[in-house]
Amino acid sequence: MTASVLPPSVTAYFERADAPDPSSVADLFTADAVVLDDGHTYRGRAEILGWLTGPASAFTTTSTWLSAESTAASAVVRILLEGDFPGGRVELTYRFAVAPDGPIADLSITV
Secondary structure (H helix, E strand, O other): OOHHHOOHHHHHHHHHOOOOOOHHHHOOEEEEEEEEEOOEEEEHHHHHHHHHHOHHHOOOEEEEEEEEEEOOOEEEEEEEEEEOOOOOEEEEEEEEEEOOOOOEEEEEEEO
């Protein structure tokens, strides 16, 4: 399955994830968005930007899409992530909630 079935902001999230400017990713979220990753919660664009420049970029990784499902207001993407992090390989589920006007309102990343 490809990103073309996903809401535009979710597609852009994955397209920009490795971009040199993490603020372009943070800009895809609502001002009060919430990200849950690795047991930590990040609220609002400033904390999300901190997550993107800190924990979310701490390791070198490659990803392989396993599946994607979506509606106009949500998306679930499963990805195989491999890299130089402890364990070296993990399947992650990204659950997105999309605001009615298009930006990402919530993102939960779980094993």
